Amino acid sequence: MHRIVVLGAGYAGAFSAGRLARRLHSDDFEITVVNAEPDFVERLRLHQLAAGQDLRHRPLAEVFAGTGIRLRVARVTDIDVERRTVTVVDGEGIDGLEYDTLLYALGSTATVDVPGVDEHAFHVAARPSALRLRARLDELGEDGKVLVVGGNLTAIEAATEIAESRPGLRVSLATRGELGGWLGPKARRHLLRAFDRFGITVHEHTAIERVEQTEAIAADGTAFASDATVWAAGFAVHPIAASSGIEVVPNGQIRVDRQMRSVSHPDVYVAGDSAFVIGENGRPLPMSCASAGATSNQATAAIIGDLTGRRISSASLAYVGNHISLGRNDAIFQLVDGDVRAKPGALCGRTAARVKSAILSTAAWAMSHPNFGMPSHRYRLAAAHDLVAA
Ligand SMILES: Cc1cc2nc3c(=O)[nH]c(=O)nc-3n(C[C@H](O)[C@H](O)[C@H](O)COP(=O)(O)OP(=O)(O)OC[C@H]3O[C@@H](n4cnc5c(N)ncnc54)[C@H](O)[C@@H]3O)c2cc1C
Numbered sequence: 503m504h505r506i507v508v509l510g511a512g513y514a515g516a517f518s519a520g521r522l523a524r525r526l527h528s529d530d531f532e533i534t535v536v537n538a539e540p541d542f543v544e545r546l547r548l549h550q551l552a553a554g555q556d557l558r559h560r561p562l563a564e565v566f567a568g569t570g571i572r573l574r575v576a577r578v579t580d581i582d583v584e585r586r587t588v589t590v591v592d593g594e595g596i597d598g599l600e601y602d603t604l605l606y607a608l609g610s611t612a613t614v615d616v617p618g619v620d621e622h623a624f625h626v627a628a629r630p631s632a633l634r635l636r637a638r639l640d641e642l643g644e645d646g647k648v649l650v651v652g653g654n655l656t657a658i659e660a661a662t663e664i665a666e667s668r669p670g671l672r673v674s675l676a677t678r679g680e681l682g683g684w685l686g687p688k689a690r691r692h693l694l695r696a697f698d699r700f701g702i703t704v705h706e707h708t709a710i711e712r713v714e715q716t717e718a719i720a721a722d723g724t725a726f727a728s729d730a731t732v733w734a735a736g737f738a739v740h741p742i743a744a745s746s747g748i749e750v751v752p753n754g755q756i757r758v759d760r761q762m763r764s765v766s767h768p769d770v771y772v773a774g775d776s777a778f779v780i781g782e783n784g785r786p787l788p789m790s791c792a793s794a795g796a797t798s799n800q801a802t803a804a805i806i807g808d809l810t811g812r813r814i815s816s817a818s819l820a821y822v823g824n825h826i827s828l829g830r831n832d833a834i835f836q837l838v839d840g841d842v843r844a845k846p847g848a849l850c851g852r853t854a855a856r857v858k859s860a861i862l863s864t865a866a867w868a869m870s871h872p873n874f875g876m877p878s879h880r881y882r883l884a885a886a887h888d889l890v891a892a
Pocket residue numbers: 509510511512513514515536537538539543545546547548549576577578579607608609610626627628656659740773774775776789790791792794825826827
């Protein structure tokens with residue numbers, strides 16, 4: 503048996519595992535997925551969870567039922583790339599999982615590079631932290647100040663969602679640059695109008711340098727009173743890859759080739775937010791749900807090709823734009839050109855919100871039905887000498 507271990511069952515890991523299980527012959531391949539949580543978590547909706555909405559429960563045991571995939575609910579703590587072993591921890595203790603091929607899809611987490619963030623701030627990059635923020639907002643009830651730090655997609659989505667769901671709270675946002683400064687003129691006008699409508703105060707050109715329990719301090723010394731500071735100033739990758747000796751770039755993403763193989767350890771494939779790969783436009787592919795789909799397509803094609811001797815097809819690694827929700831009834835869909843410059847027009851308002859909601863539901867449905875609509879090709883493991891000849 504050739505043992506494939508998939509780390510992470512988010513958008514990239516769950517999708518990839520299902521695809522591998524469908525294509526590879528179960529007499530030759532054993533596929534194990536390790537995930538810290540027992541559920542598939544719709545990360546794209548975590549700001550909604552934090553704001554107080556309930557998300558649909560999607561147990562991974564049900565998602566993978568009938569696929570032959572083994573599920574291990576445990577936390578990955580280390581990878582020994584020489585011995586090809588992953589260390590995992592669960593309620594039973596510490597264990598080692600051996601692999602022949604590894605697919606690394608542990609996603610990303612919030613950057614915590616400012617003093618006090620770890621101790622005093624909240625974030626929405628994972629379900630446990632989103633639930634902690636929700637509990638804090640519940641404590642505040644109808645009276646309190648929430649400061650969202652960051653000016654990019656997650657900060658915008660978090661600020662607007664909280665302001666809409668909890669109108670009693672005074673929400674403000676602090677960002678180093680301009681709020682939505684990268685958007686085209688139509689989208690930016692729409693964004694600023696939405697912030698106005700929600701009553702969100704915006705502090706632009708404000709770098710927060712320290713977070714305390716009840717305030718956040720900017721570089722110029724200004725203190726912003728805050729009962730809940732939401733840190734949404736960027737994403738970084740878990741340090742597990744770097745500490746295992748796999749080559750990474752400064753934010754912790756694993757450097758891969760066009761086939762999503764680690765450049766330092768080619769038996770380690772990477773998909774989703776953890777991969778540093780150059781897209782069709784010659785720039786690093788941004789962390790996003792669409793990138794998770796594209797990199798999963800490419801990584802699984804490469805694994806299947808490398809292990810069965812088949813030709814590896816090229817998946818498109820294109821970046822076309824962003825969907826940004828502004829509460830439940832408003833959104834922006836901004837397309838970008840080949841140089842990642844926002845196109846002048848944008849889809850805004852209720853229609854954009856409906857489109858975004860349809861995309862999210864379709865993505866979650868696809869994750870929950872890993873076998874649906876895929877032809878069943880039970881490819882066999884190629885003999886080592888065939889692979890060398892290929
Ligand atoms: C609030 C929010 C809103 C977003 N909105 C959008 C959007 O509108 N559009 C968009 O394109 N992108 C959006 N994103 C980004 C998007 O969620 C990510 O790009 C996407 O989830 C990446 O998929 P992934 O599979 O790489 O990672 P994830 O979906 O995060 O999956 C990683 C999996 O690994 C598991 N895991 C992590 N560490 C360990 C460990 N040590 N041991 C075991 N398991 C572990 C996690 O539990 C998780 O299941 C948003 C992100 C956030 C936080």
